[in-house]
Amino acid sequence: QVQLVESGGGLVQPGGSLRLSCAASVDIFSFNNVAWYRQAPGKQRELVARIKTNADTYYKDSVKGRFTISGDNAKNTLYLQMNSLKPEDTAVYYCNLFKDTTPRLSYWGQGTQVTVSP
Helix, strand or coil, X not given: CCCEEEECCEEECCCCCEEEEEXXXXXXXXXXXXXXXXECCCXXXXXXXXXXXXXXXXXXXXXXXXXXXXXXXXXXXXXXXXXXXXXXXXXXXXXXXXXXXXXXXXXXXXXEEEEECC
């Protein structure tokens, strides 16, 4: 059973920073994709940032230059460094591990709330 435990969310003022962590019970880079998603109230869950096995990274346009996704193999932990936060970044953030096997494997954390407000 894969377990993902997220932490690091909280309340921050606009312009502030937070670092989210996702501690996994498995080797995160044994998965094809490791990613962060977010879901704001009344909106669909959206992809924020992703790393593929070939180290290719993707960022949602609105977070480029502000957010950085990274991982620590030794700690089996995925991070999302978020700088210059804006109120529109307010959401519940989820980490996801995806493996393109048969059947496909996809694991989610429980989510961590990020609120950006004066």
